[in-house]
Amino acid sequence: MTDEKQPDRQIYYPGLGGPGSQVIGEEEEQQLLDVVRSKVLVRDRFDAIRKHYKVRTFEDKFRAYMGSEHALAVCNATQGIVIALAALGVGPGDEVIVPAYTFIATAAAVVAARCIPILAEIDDSLNLDPEDVERKITERTKCVIPVHMKGAPCRMDELSDVCRRHGLYMVEDVAQACGASYRGKKAGTFGDVGVFSFDFWKVITTGSGGMLLTDNEEVYKRCVHYHDHGHEVYRENEDLGERPVIGLNFRMEELEGALGLAQLAKLDWLIRTMRANAARLWDGIKDIAVFTIRNIPDPEGDVGNGVTLIADTAEIAEGFYRGMQARGVEMEWLKESGWHNYANWKQLLNKRTVTPDGCPFTCPRYKGEVDYYAGMCPRTDDLLSRSVTVNYNNLVRITPEEIDTLIQWTHEVVEELT
């Protein structure tokens, strides 16, 4: 990690992306220059002239860092989930359980894979509730997608147990939690496939990009084929012939791979820094009676990209959110977290599919009946209405003095409210 120039100090940093975007520097420039100067922008072929395999190296290093057998870089996590489901053979007629609090991409990817998303409640970890997952299982359920929201691991022991007992696949959505772990094992290595995002708002970023992890070689191969027109991953030429499946193109290419290499080298530093800042912030506000901190199933495995508080009432949460915003602090009231709250997913609630036939909801292979409406996950509604994240995405560049100011303002705003 180089000692880069610090940005001008302010507690609210408008316009910044996620943690990784805040440490883009010389390492990224150098990596990108390698690619531009070589003029080889694709991940495979041109072996005689190319001087680098950025995507391939990124996959190798990522796989080793996470402790997984196979890694496949892809164009983004949304498509990554589609690929994972397809590779596992989850498709028409199947139900896939997703949390009611996640970015809409998780549920949309299930629809794109021509499956039916079934919404389950979150618990006080703000992640998928294993008990509600169990309640939502039917004979049509094939897969569960736990989502590690805002850097904190899900209750993986319980979720893995539910999947094992019911013979269900698990695809982990690790888009928001790259580097998180649960009891010493990295998030993304519990499920049949783990899916990561490197978009601009994520823990590390390649602008747009994603990664799949799996320990299963067959699944890995199917992911590879589907993500690149049916070709093998390390292909060297354009040979025609048999292909195992009709694939598409969801590849990552060298410029993103180059960025990924530079960013991955900064991941541990980012996590250490954010965790230390989150701990200082929480330490200063933990005695405020009207708040509890979100339950983090393994605090040692938290990435630390935000401190999320659960207030006693929705009124306190909203008042606190508005009071801190008025002081210029970047905040998120989870009820108003846009596409992360299922109640706002109007296109899903109304089953507005891209083709007018309504597939997969009208698919004759689907034997169940599903209805979506705001209010269908009351516990999630309650938790989101009482949850606020302080300084979301901004625990990288913040100084100890700024954290102390945040602590002081938090106390002041709560006193005004109570």
Ligand SMILES: Cc1ncc(COP(=O)(O)O)c(C=O)c1O
């Ligand atoms: C939980 C979650 N899943 C999936 C995605 C989709 O990631 P991508 O932008 O790489 O498609 C996001 C992105 O915001 C996300 O937050």
